[in-house]
Structures are given as C-alpha cells and as structure tokens.
Amino acid sequence: MIYMDNGATSYPKPPEVAETLIDAMANYCANPGRSGHFMAARTAHEIYKTRLAIAYLFHIDDAGQIIFTKNCTEGLNIALQGILKEGDHVITSSMEHNSVVRPLHMLKAKGVDTHFVQCDASGCIDPAKIKEAINDKTRMIVITAASNVTGTKMPLAEIGRIALRNGILFLVDAAQGAGHMDLDVKKNHIDILAAPGHKGLLGPQGTGFLYIRKGIETTPLMMGGTGSYSDQAQQPADFPEGYEAGTVNAPGIIALGAAIRMINKIGVDVIEEYERRLTEKLQKGLESIPQVVLYGPQDTHEKTAVIAMNIADLDCEEVAGILNDSYGIAVRAGFHCSGMAHKTIGTENRGCVRICPGFYTGEKDIESVIAAVKRIAAEDAR
Amino acid sequence: MIYMDNGATSYPKPPEVAETLIDAMANYCANPGRSGHFMAARTAHEIYKTRLAIAYLFHIDDAGQIIFTKNCTEGLNIALQGILKEGDHVITSSMEHNSVVRPLHMLKAKGVDTHFVQCDASGCIDPAKIKEAINDKTRMIVITAASNVTGTKMPLAEIGRIALRNGILFLVDAAQGAGHMDLDVKKNHIDILAAPGHKGLLGPQGTGFLYIRKGIETTPLMMGGTGSYSDQAQQPADFPEGYEAGTVNAPGIIALGAAIRMINKIGVDVIEEYERRLTEKLQKGLESIPQVVLYGPQDTHEKTAVIAMNIADLDCEEVAGILNDSYGIAVRAGFHCSGMAHKTIGTENRGCVRICPGFYTGEKDIESVIAAVKRIAAEDAR
Numbered sequence: 001m002i003y004m005d006n007g008a009t010s011y012p013k014p015p016e017v018a019e020t021l022i023d024a025m026a027n028y029c030a031n032p033g034r035s036g037h038f039m040a041a042r043t044a045h046e047i048y049k050t051r052l053a054i055a056y057l058f059h060i061d062d063a064g065q066i067i068f069t070k071n072c073t074e075g076l077n078i079a080l081q082g083i084l085k086e087g088d089h090v091i092t093s094s095m096e097h098n099s100v101v102r103p104l105h106m107l108k109a110k111g112v113d114t115h116f117v118q119c120d121a122s123g124c125i126d127p128a129k130i131k132e133a134i135n136d137k138t139r140m141i142v143i144t145a146a147s148n149v150t151g152t153k154m155p156l157a158e159i160g161r162i163a164l165r166n167g168i169l170f171l172v173d174a175a176q177g178a179g180h181m182d183l184d185v186k187k188n189h190i191d192i193l194a195a196p197g198h199k200g201l202l203g204p205q206g207t208g209f210l211y212i213r214k215g216i217e218t219t220p221l222m223m224g225g226t227g228s229y230s231d232q233a234q235q236p237a238d239f240p241e242g243y244e245a246g247t248v249n250a251p252g253i254i255a256l257g258a259a260i261r262m263i264n265k266i267g268v269d270v271i272e273e274y275e276r277r278l279t280e281k282l283q284k285g286l287e288s289i290p291q292v293v294l295y296g297p298q299d300t301h302e303k304t305a306v307i308a309m310n311i312a313d314l315d316c317e318e319v320a321g322i323l324n325d326s327y328g329i330a331v332r333a334g335f336h337c338s339g340m341a342h343k344t345i346g347t348e349n350r351g352c353v354r355i356c357p358g359f360y361t362g363e364k365d366i367e368s369v370i371a372a373v374k375r376i377a378a379e380d381a382r
Numbered sequence: 383m384i385y386m387d388n389g390a391t392s393y394p395k396p397p398e399v400a401e402t403l404i405d406a407m408a409n410y411c412a413n414p415g416r417s418g419h420f421m422a423a424r425t426a427h428e429i430y431k432t433r434l435a436i437a438y439l440f441h442i443d444d445a446g447q448i449i450f451t452k453n454c455t456e457g458l459n460i461a462l463q464g465i466l467k468e469g470d471h472v473i474t475s476s477m478e479h480n481s482v483v484r485p486l487h488m489l490k491a492k493g494v495d496t497h498f499v500q501c502d503a504s505g506c507i508d509p510a511k512i513k514e515a516i517n518d519k520t521r522m523i524v525i526t527a528a529s530n531v532t533g534t535k536m537p538l539a540e541i542g543r544i545a546l547r548n549g550i551l552f553l554v555d556a557a558q559g560a561g562h563m564d565l566d567v568k569k570n571h572i573d574i575l576a577a578p579g580h581k582g583l584l585g586p587q588g589t590g591f592l593y594i595r596k597g598i599e600t601t602p603l604m605m606g607g608t609g610s611y612s613d614q615a616q617q618p619a620d621f622p623e624g625y626e627a628g629t630v631n632a633p634g635i636i637a638l639g640a641a642i643r644m645i646n647k648i649g650v651d652v653i654e655e656y657e658r659r660l661t662e663k664l665q666k667g668l669e670s671i672p673q674v675v676l677y678g679p680q681d682t683h684e685k686t687a688v689i690a691m692n693i694a695d696l697d698c699e700e701v702a703g704i705l706n707d708s709y710g711i712a713v714r715a716g717f718h719c720s721g722m723a724h725k726t727i728g729t730e731n732r733g734c735v736r737i738c739p740g741f742y743t744g745e746k747d748i749e750s751v752i753a754a755v756k757r758i759a760a761e762d763a764r
Contacts, residue, residue, distance in 0.1 A: 001419070001420060003421070005412060005413070005419065005421075008412065008416050008417055008422075009413045009629060009632075011411065011421070017407070018404050018407055018408065021403070021404075022403075022404060025394075025403075026400065029393065029587065030387060030390065030391060030393060030712065031387070034390050034714060034718075035390055035702070035712065035713070035714035035715075036699065036702055036703065036714075037387065037706040037711075037712035037713065037714075038383060039383060039385070039387075039393070039712055040390075040712070040714075070452035070456075070628070070631060071628035071630075072628060073604055073605075073606035073607065073627045073628025073629075074452075074604055074628065076606065077603070077604040077605065077627075097606075098605075098606055098607045098608070098612065099607055099628060101615050102605035102606055102615060102616070102627070103604075103606070105615035105616060105617075106605050106617065196628075196629065198629060204407065204633060205411065205413075205629055205630065205632045205633060205634070206452065206588040206630070206632075206634045207588075208628075221603060221604070222455055222456055222459040222485075222603070223459065223481075223485045224458065224479075224481035224484055224719075225480045225481055226480075227719065230716065230717030230718065230719050230720060231717060231721030231724070231725075232721065233480075233484060233486075233487035233721075234487060234488075235484045235487075235488065245459075245484070246455025246456065246481060246578075246590075247391060247453045247578065247580060247587055248453075248588070249452060249586075249588025249589075249631065249634070250391075251587060251588070252631070252634065320418055321418065324418065330419035330420070330422070331417070332417035332418075332419075332422075333417075333418065334612065335613060337416075337606075337608070337612050338612060339612045339614065339615075340613075340615075342613070343613075348613065
C-alpha cells in the first residue's frame, strides 16, 4: 500500500522502534517504580531516557514534569478536566479536534464557559480575536498546533505571548504538530503540551505524553497505585507518578524514546522541510487537476503535511474507496473527528479526503497519488 | 534472573506476543475505526479478535461491551467514577488495592460513601459481613478477585449472589485474578470486570480492559475522537467506542489477543492448577524455614500464585535487595500499593516480601528461591 494516512498514525515506524520494543520485552521489561530488582530498575531507567528525549525535543527544562499517557486525548483530558474549575472561561478555536471540543462541552455542565474564536475558511486564526475574547475569568487558551483537517499551523508564539501578558495558561494540542514542526515550549510560551507518541513522533500506538509546567495545579484524572505512599488513600500529587496511576506502557514508552532520539539526531526542522517539499509537490500536482477542490492554506509553509481535498461532486468516501481498492492508496475520508473544523472550511455537509504524507513517504508515492486522483477525476468527468 | 515478580507484570511473555506485535507494526497497523482502507480495516478486525478471545475466556455474551483500557487502573476508574453518583453507598473490603481505594477516597468528596468490610488476618472476607453492610443506598459492591499482597481469593460467586439478590452492581477487580483463575462473569454474577492485559493474561504492558454488562449507565472518563458522530460535541455513549476516545494501543491489543488465545487453548483451569502446585511447593519449602513468617491462607487452593513473607526481623527491602544482588531473584518488597491490606494482615509497619511465580516459572526456580531464603535466614540467625 501507499500509506497516506499519517495524520491518523504514522506508518511505517523507524526500524529501531520495533527493535527496541522487542529487546525490552524479551530481555528486561518489568514494572518500573514498583520493585527494586535489576529488571525493574533497568525499565525505569529506559523510561527516564524517553522523558529526556522528549524534554530535548520540546525544550522542556524539567523532564519530571512529563506525564506518560496512552494517547494525546488522555493528555488533553487530564489538562482540561484537571485544571479548569467552575466559573473559568476558556478560549479556543473553531478548528479544534473533538479531543478538545468534547471535554470542553462536558465541562460546560460543570460551569466552565468556552469561547470559540472563528477561523477563516483556510483554518487560519486572527490572534487579535483571541485577545478580544479575554475577560477577567479567562483561565486558559487551548489551541491546536496544526489542524488535523487542513494542516493549518496556528501562530503559537503570538498566542503564547498574549497568554503570557494576560496571565492565562496556554495549552497546545500537538497531535498534528509533534515531530512535524519545531514546538519549543519556551519560545512559544507554552505552559501545557499534549502529544501522541504514534503520529509524528513515530513511536508505537498506546503512547503519548502531557507536559505541565512546574507549579500549575492539576487534579489527576485517574487514581490508583503509584508505587509511592502506599498507606495513603489520597492520590499523591507528585509529578510524574501521581498522574501515571497503574502500570505504564513500558515497552511502548521505551520504543518511543528510540524514535524521538532518531528525530533529535536528524533535527525536527529537517523533517519539517522534507515533509513540506512532499506536500508542496502533492499540492501543486492536485492544483493542476481542474476538478480538484483543495482546502486550507495555499502556501505549504503555513501548514503541516496534510492535504484536504474533494473531487468535483464525488462523495469523499467513494473517492477514498477507489483510491484504496483500485490504486492501493490509504487515505482518510469523512469528518476526521472535527465537525467544527469542517464547518469552518465549508465542508460540513460532505467532509473531504485527507491525504497525509509522512516521514517515510517518497516522491514516487506522491506522483502515484497525483496520477490516481487525475484518473478518478477524468473518469468522473466522462 | 529468576523472575518472581509476576504479580507486578508477567515475564517473559509467550513468544507469539512479540511475534504478533511485530507483525502488526511491520505489516498493517493503522488507526482502526477511523479510515476505511485495507490496513485500518485489518487493524480493526484483529482488535475485534482480541475482544472475542476475552469474551470467550470470561464467558461474556456481548464482546461489544468490552472497552480497551491502558491498564486495570483505568478500567476501575471508568467504572467507579463513571457509575457512582452523589448519595451512593459502596461496599468494599479491607484487602483492596489503591486502584480501588484511591478512586473511592476521591469520590467521598463527591458524596459517595464507602464501607470497608474488615477481612481476617489471612485476607479472607466473610460474605455475611457484606450482607450486613447493605443499606438502601448501596449501589455497588467492589471486590478484588484475589489480593495482590497475599493472593487470597475472594468468594466471588457468593458475593455475586448477594449483589444480585439485592439489586446491587457487582464490580470485580481482576488485576490478580485474570489468567490465573476461572472468572466466569455469569456464574459469579459479575456486572463489571476490570483486568490488566500484562499480568496473568500474558499480554504487553499498556493494555487492559473493562467489561460492563449491557444496560448499565456509565459516563466516560475521557472525551475525544471516536471516529463516529464527528459533528457532535457530546461524547457518544456507544459501546465500546464512546469509552475508547483517541487512538487505542492497537498493536498491544492485537498481541494481547494472541496471548489470550493461547490461554484459551491451554485452559485457564490448567494454568491455575500448574501455578497452584508451584505455589504449594514454594509455600511448603518456606514453611520449613523456622525464621520465615508467611501471610495469607495456608491452603494454596484458597489463593493465587502469591507468597507474602518476612524473614525474622529483617527489613523486607533488605531481603529483596539480597535476593536480587546475591541470588539474581526478582521479587517485590514493601507495601504493594495496598496499605489497607498490609494493615489487615498486620504488616502495616514493616511491609513484606512478595514472591510471585508465574506461567513460565519452573520447579527449579522454586527450589532456587527456597534455597536462597534458607541461606539468608541462616546468615541472619548467626
């Protein structure tokens, strides 16, 4: 298959991911932070190395503030449900994924008020509108680093400055950003960052993390064994273990570390530029097909490796079906768990086809996709 | 190493676990339930096979009622936080793990009242005491299948009948029971069952599940993308996807399926008897050492493969340290995230050494452990 669904999960993974995972499982993987024996200690050490790799990539000073989660959604839920209280006001955008929209919707019933800043038809946000929406109850700004529908990059540094100047927490959903673009938490004034391990970070599914800047008070979402204060019925608030109740996905986290160390070695800016060129080639190729409608920014510098498109009046699921069945090309059609984003770009009634190249996509793959879309469009026009 | 820490996580895993995991990651693992392409469909199909394997093992009629979680703790939190409401009364035991004790402690602040039935010094519970504790607010009985400190098996069928007759929900924490004993949800009248994938079920860490009988109303703990009703801000209540927001640990779940299919082939009763014999041999061997103090039931039919012990007045951490450093034996000392259980068995001030044989433990390993404890005890006595 020509895999163009990297926005859902990256495939394939770097060889060192499977190697590290198998090595851990075969040779030492015990329960970290519980027992004191060699295997448990080695497991804890390897997990710590992943924390350090994450800290390096995102310019996080204190690796102990990184909580491992099963996916990005868990991180976002800990941050939103754990920090926001009755009476709080939150500002977010109309391009957010349901992993932000749905927790905020639930929090409405608990007295948390959300303001959705309307983005333009390309998914771009005007930071001035965020500034205008601030009131004396505003506790947090939550923004995706890049849209999962159109790839639109958000002006994080600018939004971060607004948050900083107004004493508001800045939470970034890095589901589509992590591993695809530079996400320096200091430069962008990011207080809280949630990311999946299995997308741009090239790790296995079942991994993710949440960084919370030191000093921000958070209530854990889950309570349970932490390997500490066993006689205490109250969940400990210590970072990170108070937020990692139960056994963590040790082999997954260790394998994620191998992937991130590879990214750190290559440089995320190099990956970003490589993926941008692929996206540029794909976008130019699709633009040349008259029946193709493209959504999102035209300038590939303003987006990650995500192409959102439709072909004339063809049903997007049908197009994805033909790409799969006749061309062996894997894409994702529909609404991408982001109904609000589709409304913003005007596709709330039809959805779109999302084509996401990735780290292992080659130029030839891009050419195949363009050729396939061209044929589908031509056959439809007949 | 001689690995005797299977109560924390099982090691090694069956070869098919790593093989299945690597095959999934290398050959097809995409994001299930999102896209429609071959790889996503294959991933969804393989995950469904794991649901079926779980359903078979636990005699669950509707595999769609099985929610995948990252560990047992997540399952317990979904069940406790999602079902219990202000004014509810819960009955549990004094042998519970912090994964039950801590969520219940937190729920106290939300108006959920918990009654802890005192177990005897072996960790055994008298079901009559549960019956006595029932009042008209009692919504749920929560009991571990077997104690993680002493291995004490709880009389689930009897407790299940009490729950059934009184119209009370019965939640079983199968952290130490799943894969080690028959846990037929029908025979035991279990309404809700939480289990880890990485202990007795021999799957990878980062996996677990929660079964909730059809018709029981539950609020999801996390909200986010479900691959369904994308335009809806409200989290869907559909089973299982409404409770599995975000990307699941697909390769882990698929590999867990391989492990459970192996267990189903062998028969959990065969495994139970094999582990009981190992435990019997270990218990008899340790009983013959005068300085050894053993906790929990004497009859190995009344417990899973867990031995809790101390050597004279020796510090348990020191004993575990010597076992590791001088004998290459991995055990877990301390309080095992169960302060209340240690209070019940009278070790709240010193903890104990926990020795857990498992599926891959051999008779020779047991002999090595007995010989090592004998020498440590003799050296201490000199």
